[in-house]
Amino acid sequence: MCVLGLGLIGGSLLRDLTAAGTPAFGWNRSTATVEAASSDGFDVSGDLVATLSRAEREDALIVLGVPVPALPAMLEAVATHAPSCGLTDVTSVKGEVLQLVEAHGLSGRFVGGHPMAGTADSGWDATLEDLFQGAVWVVTTDGAPEDGAPEDADWLQIWCRVVDMAVQVGAVVVPARARKHDGAVARISHLTHVLAEALAVTADQGGALALSLAASSFRDATRVAGTEPGLVRAMCENNREALVTALDETMDLLAEARENLADPHRDISGLVDAGHGARLRYEARAGRVKGGPTNRPYIQLRPGTTGWLDQLHYAESIGAQIGLLEV
Amino acid sequence: MCVLGLGLIGGSLLRDLTAAGTPAFGWNRSTATVEAASSDGFDVSGDLVATLSRAEREDALIVLGVPVPALPAMLEAVATHAPSCGLTDVTSVKGEVLQLVEAHGLSGRFVGGHPMAGTADSGWDATLEDLFQGAVWVVTTDGAPEDGAPEDADWLQIWCRVVDMAVQVGAVVVPARARKHDGAVARISHLTHVLAEALAVTADQGGALALSLAASSFRDATRVAGTEPGLVRAMCENNREALVTALDETMDLLAEARENLADPHRDISGLVDAGHGARLRYEARAGRVKGGPTNRPYIQLRPGTTGWLDQLHYAESIGAQIGLLEV
Numbered sequence: 001m002c003v004l005g006l007g008l009i010g011g012s013l014l015r016d017l018t019a020a021g022t023p024a025f026g027w028n029r030s031t032a033t034v035e036a037a038s039s040d041g042f043d044v045s046g047d048l049v050a051t052l053s054r055a056e057r058e059d060a061l062i063v064l065g066v067p068v069p070a071l072p073a074m075l076e077a078v079a080t081h082a083p084s085c086g087l088t089d090v091t092s093v094k095g096e097v098l099q100l101v102e103a104h105g106l107s108g109r110f111v112g113g114h115p116m117a118g119t120a121d122s123g124w125d126a127t128l129e130d131l132f133q134g135a136v137w138v139v140t141t142d143g144a145p146e147d148g149a150p151e152d153a154d155w156l157q158i159w160c161r162v163v164d165m166a167v168q169v170g171a172v173v174v175p176a177r178a179r180k181h182d183g184a185v186a187r188i189s190h191l192t193h194v195l196a197e198a199l200a201v202t203a204d205q206g207g208a209l210a211l212s213l214a215a216s217s218f219r220d221a222t223r224v225a226g227t228e229p230g231l232v233r234a235m236c237e238n239n240r241e242a243l244v245t246a247l248d249e250t251m252d253l254l255a256e257a258r259e260n261l262a263d264p265h266r267d268i269s270g271l272v273d274a275g276h277g278a279r280l281r282y283e284a285r286a287g288r289v290k291g292g293p294t295n296r297p298y299i300q301l302r303p304g305t306t307g308w309l310d311q312l313h314y315a316e317s318i319g320a321q322i323g324l325l326e327v
Numbered sequence: 328m329c330v331l332g333l334g335l336i337g338g339s340l341l342r343d344l345t346a347a348g349t350p351a352f353g354w355n356r357s358t359a360t361v362e363a364a365s366s367d368g369f370d371v372s373g374d375l376v377a378t379l380s381r382a383e384r385e386d387a388l389i390v391l392g393v394p395v396p397a398l399p400a401m402l403e404a405v406a407t408h409a410p411s412c413g414l415t416d417v418t419s420v421k422g423e424v425l426q427l428v429e430a431h432g433l434s435g436r437f438v439g440g441h442p443m444a445g446t447a448d449s450g451w452d453a454t455l456e457d458l459f460q461g462a463v464w465v466v467t468t469d470g471a472p473e474d475g476a477p478e479d480a481d482w483l484q485i486w487c488r489v490v491d492m493a494v495q496v497g498a499v500v501v502p503a504r505a506r507k508h509d510g511a512v513a514r515i516s517h518l519t520h521v522l523a524e525a526l527a528v529t530a531d532q533g534g535a536l537a538l539s540l541a542a543s544s545f546r547d548a549t550r551v552a553g554t555e556p557g558l559v560r561a562m563c564e565n566n567r568e569a570l571v572t573a574l575d576e577t578m579d580l581l582a583e584a585r586e587n588l589a590d591p592h593r594d595i596s597g598l599v600d601a602g603h604g605a606r607l608r609y610e611a612r613a614g615r616v617k618g619g620p621t622n623r624p625y626i627q628l629r630p631g632t633t634g635w636l637d638q639l640h641y642a643e644s645i646g647a648q649i650g651l652l653e654v
């Protein structure tokens with residue numbers, strides 16, 4: 001494995017792969033990071049061309065761990081220096097990355113990834129072992145070949161390698177097409193950020209008394225407003241269409257609740273009952289306790305064999321995690 | 328102390344007062360609760376008239392621990408059977424309670440209270456020792472006498488008893504007028520609930536894939552959507568005016584963000600930077616770590632002495648916690 005970009009996600013991935021005994025090496029632009037990772041005992045370099053040439057030589061799977069703005073230059077370099085390597089990424093919006101990959105003529109070798117893990121910190125110093133343990137790792141299925149289409153054997157092999165890598169670091173793989181993924185994360189991640197920012201501002205506008213009275217419900221609900229603004233903008237502004245759709249639904253719900261509150265003869269049971277039901281459904285799936293057992297459905301499939309594409313789409317539609325059987 | 332209603336708040340208060348060695352007894356309507364609390368060793372009864380007569384005899388401070396809908400009947404009984412006792416409450420909206428108290432001619436003996444503590448559970452079985460440790464306990468100041476006004480000595484004494492009780496169970500007292508309190512909790516508590524419900528519903532509308540991908544940011548942001556719907560409605564629907572004001576501000580922020588997202592030439596730095604700044608201000612006051620040290624300002628005052636009313640209003644305006652000095 002070859003990890004380009006050794007921030008929180010890329011760096012933690014290099015740690016876990018190395019710990020698992022998988023041959024893995026990395027590259028980072030910053031000399032300080034290269035020195036820190038080297039002195040921690042990892043096989044890293046600051047020379048991109050050398051790193052990519054080595055990846056090509058060793059048939060490594062390349063993991064793009066750089067932020068979205070750095071992707072075009074990175075794809076350019078991959079196309080030039082590692083033209084036959086498989087390729088994946090770890091960014092939080094998949095549609096835009098897919099477009100970039102297509103623009104560089106690399107889609108036949110690209111499988112998108114998105115580990116749903118992280119902390120509020122960033123950079124090599126923030127990297128952790130076991131960051132992905134139990135987390136969902138979305139692996140995209142755009143470009144998946146029809147059952148047994150031989151010309152796509154390369155893509156299929158890369159797809160299996162990406163799934164295996166996620167499993168190796170303890171993650172749970174959920175397959176999804178880029179567009180479906182982006183619609184889902186708009187609702188459960190990007191919208192969460194936008195609402196947290198708005199809640200924090202509204203409380204702040206209430207002055208010191210409001211901030212003094214805030215208890216753990218407010219603390220938890222605004223936690224992600226503490227995230228570096230640049231990261232929040234990168235997620236939200238790269239997923240505009242899906243986020244606007246989600247935001248419109250939320251604003252409709254709030255507008256209705258607002259009208260019901262403004263009229264003393266009406267009540268907000270509609271929103272409150274629906275929200276309570278939705279939270280219970282979430283808990284039924286994700287588990288009631290943070291880090292506890294989940295009830296996500298599980299599907300086993302044999303990549304490329306008859307019916308596997310139907311299985312993939314079915315898994316996506318029910319949010320199932322998958323396991324691969326030997327072909 | 329006499330605690331009427333032994334649910335999560337009233338029951339936990341009875342536990343802590345008893346543990347602190349303060350003579351305290353309680354009443355609850357349900358026989359099952361009376362039996363459970365008795366067998367846990369507490370001095371409780373299911374006879375309201377007898378309990379109130381005893382409070383009157385022993386000059387106990389009466390704590391109304393019942394839900395808002397039960398307050399009118401309780402105030403009626405207090406006016407009849409414990410006409411000279413001091414009175415406080417623990418409900419989350421203060422303006423409405425104050426009106427009820429006035430309607431029963433009890434405002435000269437009433438000081439409102441609101442401990443900012445709780446769990447998602449309710450009833451005697453949910454009661455905990457040390458529930459209030461480190462929590463803010465708002466004590467209302469409506470009706471506070473001008474400096475040294477002798478006719479209000481009774482009110483002043485009751486006010487001090489309420490403050491002392493909160494301190495005794497480990498809470499931190501922040502003074503506020505009912506209207507200011509209600510405006511503040513609309514922003515940091517009731518709005519938090521409404522947004523959590525709307526977020527949970529919007530995610531749920533994204534189907535199974537969205538729920539499967541939800542990670543800890545979504546879990547934390549929707550935690551309070553798991554609260555019993557009746558409790559959420561009781562809070563929000565009893566604080567309509569202040570909540571509508573807060574909700575309007577939030578909806579304006581969201582509408583602006585939505586327009587900026589819909590236009591690829593614009594960005595959401597306005598909201599994101601403001602939200603991040605607001606969260607940092609909150610952390611600077613409440614402490615970065617849950618349960619860790621806080622930086623709330625602290626003011627010491629001598630109740631009833633010259634300048635104390637100015638001190639109270641100043642404390643309210645900066646959200647300060649207070650300590651009482653001997654008069």
